[in-house]
Amino acid sequence: xxxxxxxxxxxxxxxFDDNLVIDNVSxxxxxxxxxTFLGPSGxxxxxxxxxxxxxxxxxxxxxxxxxxxxxxxPPNKRPVxxxxxxxxxxxxxxxxxxxxxxxxxxxxxxxxxxEKGEEYQKVEKLSKAEIAAKVKKALALVDLEGFEKRSxxxxxxxxxxxxxxxRAIVNEPEILLLDEPLGALDLKMRxxxxxxxxxxxxxxxxxxxxxxxxQEEALTMSDTIVVxxxxxxxxxxxxxxxxxxxxxxxxxxxxxxxxxxxxxxxGDRRVKFCGKTxxxxxxxxxxxxxxxxxxxxxxxxxxxxxxxxxxKVISVVFKGIHYEITVQVGKYExxxxxxxxxxxxxxxGMKIPAQEIHLMKPKYTSxxxxxxxxxxxxxxxxxxxFECDVTQLYPGSHIDEEDYLVTATGEQIDLTGTExxxxxxxxxxxxxxxxxxxGTTGNIISIIYKGDHYRLIVRTDGEDEEDFxxxxxxxxxxxxxxxxxxxxxxxxxxxxxxxxKKR
Amino acid sequence: MMKKCFKATYIxxxxxxxxxxxxxxxxxxxxxxxxxxTWGEFSFRHYITLFTDEAILEMIGNTLLLAFSAAILSTxxxxxxxxxxxxxxxxxxxxxxxxxxxxxxxxxxxxxxALAITFVVVGIEKSFFTLLIGHMVICAPFVVLSIMPKLKQxxxxxxxxxxxxxxxxxxxxxxxxxxxxxxxxxxxxMLAITLSLDDYIVTSYCKPSTFNTISTYVYNATTKGxxxxxxxxxxxxxxxxxxxxxxxxxVVAANLIGKKKEER
Numbered sequence: 001x002x003x004x005x006x007x008x009x010x011x012x013x014x015x016f017d018d019n020l021v022i023d024n025v026s027x028x029x030x031x032x033x034x035x036t037f038l039g040p041s042g043x044x045x046x047x048x049x050x051x052x053x054x055x056x057x058x059x060x061x062x063x064x065x066x067x068x069x070x071x072x073x074p075p076n077k078r079p080v081x082x083x084x085x086x087x088x089x090x091x092x093x094x095x096x097x098x099x100x101x102x103x104x105x106x107x108x109x110x111x112x113x114x115e116k117g118e119e120y121q122k123v124e125k126l127s128k129a130e131i132a133a134k135v136k137k138a139l140a141l142v143d144l145e146g147f148e149k150r151s152x153x154x155x156x157x158x159x160x161x162x163x164x165x166x167r168a169i170v171n172e173p174e175i176l177l178l179d180e181p182l183g184a185l186d187l188k189m190r191x192x193x194x195x196x197x198x199x200x201x202x203x204x205x206x207x208x209x210x211x212x213x214x215q216e217e218a219l220t221m222s223d224t225i226v227v228x229x230x231x232x233x234x235x236x237x238x239x240x241x242x243x244x245x246x247x248x249x250x251x252x253x254x255x256x257x258x259x260x261x262x263x264x265x266x267g268d269r270r271v272k273f274c275g276k277t278x279x280x281x282x283x284x285x286x287x288x289x290x291x292x293x294x295x296x297x298x299x300x301x302x303x304x305x306x307x308x309x310x311x312k313v314i315s316v317v318f319k320g321i322h323y324e325i326t327v328q329v330g331k332y333e334x335x336x337x338x339x340x341x342x343x344x345x346x347x348x349g350m351k352i353p354a355q356e357i358h359l360m361k362p363k364y365t366s367x368x369x370x371x372x373x374x375x376x377x378x379x380x381x382x383x384x385x386f387e388c389d390v391t392q393l394y395p396g397s398h399i400d401e402e403d404y405l406v407t408a409t410g411e412q413i414d415l416t417g418t419e420x421x422x423x424x425x426x427x428x429x430x431x432x433x434x435x436x437x438x439g440t441t442g443n444i445i446s447i448i449y450k451g452d453h454y455r456l457i458v459r460t461d462g463e464d465e466e467d468f469x470x471x472x473x474x475x476x477x478x479x480x481x482x483x484x485x486x487x488x489x490x491x492x493x494x495x496x497x498x499x500x501k502k503r
Numbered sequence: 504m505m506k507k508c509f510k511a512t513y514i515x516x517x518x519x520x521x522x523x524x525x526x527x528x529x530x531x532x533x534x535x536x537x538x539x540x541t542w543g544e545f546s547f548r549h550y551i552t553l554f555t556d557e558a559i560l561e562m563i564g565n566t567l568l569l570a571f572s573a574a575i576l577s578t579x580x581x582x583x584x585x586x587x588x589x590x591x592x593x594x595x596x597x598x599x600x601x602x603x604x605x606x607x608x609x610x611x612x613x614x615x616x617a618l619a620i621t622f623v624v625v626g627i628e629k630s631f632f633t634l635l636i637g638h639m640v641i642c643a644p645f646v647v648l649s650i651m652p653k654l655k656q657x658x659x660x661x662x663x664x665x666x667x668x669x670x671x672x673x674x675x676x677x678x679x680x681x682x683x684x685x686x687x688x689x690x691x692x693m694l695a696i697t698l699s700l701d702d703y704i705v706t707s708y709c710k711p712s713t714f715n716t717i718s719t720y721v722y723n724a725t726t727k728g729x730x731x732x733x734x735x736x737x738x739x740x741x742x743x744x745x746x747x748x749x750x751x752x753x754v755v756a757a758n759l760i761g762k763k764k765e766e767r
Contacts (some may be wrong), residue, residue, distance in 0.1 A: 076672075105670050
């Protein structure tokens with residue numbers, strides 16, 4: 001079945017200078033499939049596409065086309081064509097010449113017969129008539145008959161988009177790569193083009209690899225979606241799988257709307273969250289901490305008596321096809337999407353069918369860093385310096401007047417330069433916009449609402465680029481620059497190697 | 504009304520002051536006398552000398568040959584340089600950009616002296632070849648300077664699109680990138696011709712002693728003043744007039760063509 005895999009990435013890693021953009025990505029694309037790389041900007045989806053096109057070469061790993069290694073093949077030698085984000089039509093050529101460009105570069109092997117009846121072969125360029133016929137067919141395919149003589153500048157965005165598609169498919173590539181091709185179009189145009197592209201895919205039967213950050217677009221068009229974040233593949237699956245069975249809270253949060261809660265398994269297929277216990281279908285160990293994802297449309301509203309949980313409606317927003325109702329359940333907020341309307345202030349009950357409660361192993365349970373003790377008995381990690389209690393490294397030890405550590409047996413130790421493992425709990429980190437307050441600074445790269453608190457990830461902006469994951473009640477914005485505060489008594493240190501540095 | 508009159512007078516006065524010296528020269532080019540200030544009678548004598556004196560014709564030929572070969576070579580060099588700089592990595596790019604512009608900022612006399620000394624040290628005898636190198640040194644940076652903005656304006660994915668459609672890097676360069684920057688290349692070429700035509704300093708340091716361009720000849724003639732040069736010098740009035748008329752005609756024509764293109 002390996003021949004069915006038109007493209008296969010094997011452990012592909014890509015660095016730009018020292019920046020890791022793609023981190024050990026492996027997946028395959030089936031022949032004839034419409035596959036979408038989906039993810040927020042900077043997640044590596046475009047870089048992955050560019051590596052398949054040949055504009056960027058992988059730093060490590062292999063890219064296989066029909067089983068053959070093409071990792072280092074230049075773009076002009078790959079049977080792949082690209083539709084660029086801003087179309088990249090050649091402004092000095094008219095529409096005909098733009099579309100004919102690829103055909104004029106092509107050489108074909110023609111077989112002839114000489115007078116003696118012997119066959120011989122000649123490598124030739126396509127004839128003028130052949131080119132004209134192909135261009136005409138391609139223009140018809142994108143509904144732009146008669147545009148041959150027009151110049152690029154006279155076309156609208158949508159028409160330029162069509163020309164870009166025609167210019168790519170006229171070469172009959174094995175794979176068509178589309179890099180956010182609809183990004184520059186307005187909403188209505190975009191919806192129309194989505195349907196047209198999908199139809200074109202059916203008609204041409206070639207493999208489409210599509211890149212977008214628009215989750216709705218991905219769900220509408222794709223056979224398979226590859227969700228990416230931070231240069232790592234988060235989940236690969238059909239749109240239904242990805243929506244209904246998100247692999248982690250990132251996918252759940254990125255694709256569609258979700259209620260995400262922290263939960264605990266309390267019994268056999270029983271999970272506790274929002275202060276109540278629910279039946280569920282996923283099997284986990286008792287007492288295991290889990291992330292709970294519930295889609296807003298899967299929550300059933302009922303009378304307060306019937307509901308597993310009840311709460312007061314705090315906001316109702318009309319969204320066209322449905323109402324978005326926010327309910328305060330204890331200290332948690334629950335979002336419901338329903339065609340039924342409720343009044344603000346009303347107390348309602350809610351039920352969640354067991355199969356609609358999605359449980360997943362939390363990706364983050366605590367923050368672990370590599371640190372080094374300084375001569376001031378502080379610890380350096382994650383691009384910063386934090387005050388800490390170094391006596392926890394040796395039970396029963398204390399610090400003498402000269403700042404040396406004295407162990408229980410009375411041994412004096414200079415800890416400067418000692419390598420330690422630093423552990424900080426999810427609830428022990430706080431952040432501040434005053435950059436002087438904390439031990440290190442960074443930018444917020446992710447915010448996920450978990451019903452009663454937010455889970456934030458702050459990435460430090462020094463060389464280490466470490467991530468702090470923690471819970472907070474305050475709402476921040478993505479890309480906010482903050483300083484990270486960890487109280488002295490919350491930094492847990494353990495020695496990395498047992499070889500002590502003695503005085 | 505008063506304001507309009509004043510405006511017109513003001514512009515007229517400025518233009519007159521700007522062009523009076525050239526006009527004076529033009530008027531005297533039709534004079535039979537060899538010294539400005541004395542009016543003999545109306546005559547084409549200077550024009551006749553200009554087109555019959557072999558020394559003058561050779562000099563004009565030299566100047567044009569030098570200007571065109573220097574301009575063509577520096578356009579090729581400058582275009583290649585601009586492309587190289589543009590597609591370099593960021594740090595290299597900044598450094599190269601700076602270095603390539605030094606000859607522009609640097610005082611020309613320094614460049615000229617440095618070149619002359621280099622030729623002596625390396626042991627190259629002064630010839631048309633050294634002169635050509637000298638002119639390329641002053642012209643090429645201007646070509647780079649006039650092409651860089653065009654490259655920056657260009658959509659970067661055009662080159663990639665060409666590769667994607669099966670063009671080899673060389674074909675992509677000539678069929679896609681070059682057409683985008685051609686206006687910059689042409690203006691760079693024109694700039695190079697102008698620079699080379701009227702350059703004196705570098706020319707005088709790099710030229711062999713028997714070789715003269717218009718600028719070095721005029722300079723020598725006006726400072727040393729020998730018997731023959733008095734006659735030829737006055738024929739330069741005629742040459743200057745012709746050059747001026749040609750330039751005015753070119754500018755007017757260029758403007759007219761530009762206007763027509765806009766109207767289309």
